[in-house]
Amino acid sequence: MKLTERLYKSVEDIWMGYLDQPFVKELAEGTLDVEKFRFYMIQDYRYLLQYAKVFAFGVIKTEDPELMRRFAGMVHDVLDGEMNVHKTYMARLGITEEEVAKTPSALTNQSYTSYMLDVANKGGPLEILMAVLACAWSYQVIGEHHVKVPGAVEHPLYGEWVQGYSSKEYADSTKEIIDCVDALGENITPEQEAYLTDIFVKCSRYEKLFWDMAYAMEM
Numbered sequence: 662m663k664l665t666e667r668l669y670k671s672v673e674d675i676w677m678g679y680l681d682q683p684f685v686k687e688l689a690e691g692t693l694d695v696e697k698f699r700f701y702m703i704q705d706y707r708y709l710l711q712y713a714k715v716f717a718f719g720v721i722k723t724e725d726p727e728l729m730r731r732f733a734g735m736v737h738d739v740l741d742g743e744m745n746v747h748k749t750y751m752a753r754l755g756i757t758e759e760e761v762a763k764t765p766s767a768l769t770n771q772s773y774t775s776y777m778l779d780v781a782n783k784g785g786p787l788e789i790l791m792a793v794l795a796c797a798w799s800y801q802v803i804g805e806h807h808v809k810v811p812g813a814v815e816h817p818l819y820g821e822w823v824q825g826y827s828s829k830e831y832a833d834s835t836k837e838i839i840d841c842v843d844a845l846g847e848n849i850t851p852e853q854e855a856y857l858t859d860i861f862v863k864c865s866r867y868e869k870l871f872w873d874m875a876y877a878m879e880m
């Protein structure tokens with residue numbers, strides 16, 4: 662079994678729980694309060710700027726030119742791929758870069774990004790990929806679930822979010838991270854795997870808290 666398959670088993674219950682969280686559920690059903698979504702957009706935009714830096718640590722922490730290039734590509738995928746979804750929503754919801762800059766990060770957002778950056782700072786390429794794997798992959802799982810919910814893709818406001826996270830481009834960017842983890846993780850020790858699993862589970866728990874934070878609009 663591949664490392665990512667073993668990792669998936671360790672978080673499956675947490676991830677399936679996302680689908681029952683009110684923010685995630687109401688986003689699929691199209692009943693989510695726009696103010697909650699607006700709050701989420703601002704926080705998530707701030708989140709993604711830090712998330713891009715986690716990948717950037719990968720460029721710094723390897724001497725392998727091919728891996729450097731892949732990490733640089735991942736930075737690009739966030740800043741000019743995933744964040745296009747956010748930019749479109751910001752324009753539609755009247756959110757300016759200025760508002761994003763002057764809004765503080767909510768406590769859960771701050772804790773989550775600080776944790777990822779700390780793991781990246783202390784670790785190597787594999788730990789760095791582990792800090793971003795739950796984020797990237799769990800959104801794909803949610804996107805691919807939501808796209809099957811009747812009316813979700815056609816929803817005038819939330820449809821684009823569902824489209825973005827169920828798109829081929831997004832799946833390709835996630836697959837690249839998964840393949841990279843499996844390649845680098847081929848010959849790790851049980852101790853290393855336990856540490857990586859701990860990172861993966863903690864990030865998955867942070868994802869749950871992030872959805873709760875957004876629904877409660879909790880600063």
Ligand SMILES: Cc1ncc(CO)c(N)n1
Nearest residue numbers: 705708709796797800871
């Ligand atoms: C909080 C959070 N986790 C994961 C993703 C997907 O990259 C995102 N946009 N935001």
